[in-house]
């Protein structure tokens with residue numbers, strides 16, 4: 001009886017040891033929103049499969065809406081986009097990642113923000129407190145090509161009711177004896 005238990009224990013131990021050591025890719029456990037592509041631009045290979053990649057830094061004649069303002073002195077498009085497979089991004093070590101894991105690319109350089117994002121301090125996630133969650137991708141909020149937020153223009157202070165008299169750009173209407181000013185574009 002003891003022998004059997006011993007053998008069983010050894011078998012269990014051996015199985016545990018031999019089980020492939022699946023690296024717990026912490027970065028793979030999140031569900032994210034879909035990459036916010038411009039309609040029609042993906043798959044990139046629709047055009048790029050038939051084109052030879054051009055690794056030279058240059059003024060492009062296509063994608064001209066993209067202005068690189070993101071450590072652009074040090075890098076170029078193909079530091080993030082893969083030259084051979086345009087439907088993928090690549091990490092600094094050469095590993096290919098799909099666009100729905102672009103946060104891994106960002107996380108390489110923005111480690112602190114990435115850590116905060118994963119724990120829900122930075123960015124946005126929706127779902128259950130103790131269950132499945134959907135994370136917004138970094139690129140839902142930051143343009144990967146020009147990520148700095150444009151400063152917001154402060155709005156003028158609202159006018160006090162007693163000062164509201166025939167303000168430029170408004171039309172007054174009388175409702176129940178009271179003058180009400182409405183913006184001209186809303187006036188009939």
Ligand code: HEC
Pocket residue numbers: 035036037038041060063066068070075076077078079080081089099102105139144145
């Ligand atoms: C910092 C890394 C990085 C660099 C550098 C970079 N890109 Fe991107 N690019 C991305 C990521 C990430 C996305 C995916 C955005 C998304 O998920 O919608 C993207 C999206 C795109 C798209 C799709 C845009 C759309 O409208 O949906 C095009 C086209 C593109 N990049 C071209 C370029 C070109 C051309 C350059 C160089 C001038 C460049 N990228 C430089 C990371 C980068």
Ligand code: HEC
Pocket residue numbers: 040041042043044045046047048052053054055059060061062063077078081086
């Ligand atoms: C409608 C066709 C078309 C689609 C779709 C397209 N591209 Fe391009 N792309 C071009 C053309 C044309 C050029 C070359 C422009 C030049 O040489 O001035 C180019 C150039 C680039 C370059 C500069 C490097 C190189 O090889 O010339 C990058 C990076 C790039 N595209 C990324 C993307 C990404 C990422 C996507 C998908 C999200 C995408 N493109 C989708 C047509 C396309």
Ligand code: HEC
Pocket residue numbers: 069070071072102103105106107108109110138139142143144147148149
């Ligand atoms: C290779 C390193 C690298 C990668 C990869 C990278 N960044 Fe950056 N990022 C930088 C550097 C360096 C700066 C500061 C210089 C600048 O803004 O040009 C910066 C600036 C920023 C800023 C502006 C910070 C501020 O002070 O306002 C944001 C936001 C940002 N990155 C988001 C992203 C996102 C999102 C991604 C992934 C699509 C990404 N970064 C990928 C290096 C990187």
Ligand code: HEC
Pocket residue numbers: 103106107110113114117122123124136137138139140141142149
């Ligand atoms: C839901 C929108 C949202 C998402 C998702 C998001 N960010 Fe941000 N991020 C912001 C806002 C808002 C700011 C603050 C901008 C400011 O203060 O000027 C910011 C600021 C930053 C900055 C500037 C430095 C700082 O901490 O103030 C960096 C770098 C940055 N984000 C990177 C990232 C990366 C990397 C990811 C993904 C792992 C990400 N962000 C996801 C909204 C977002």
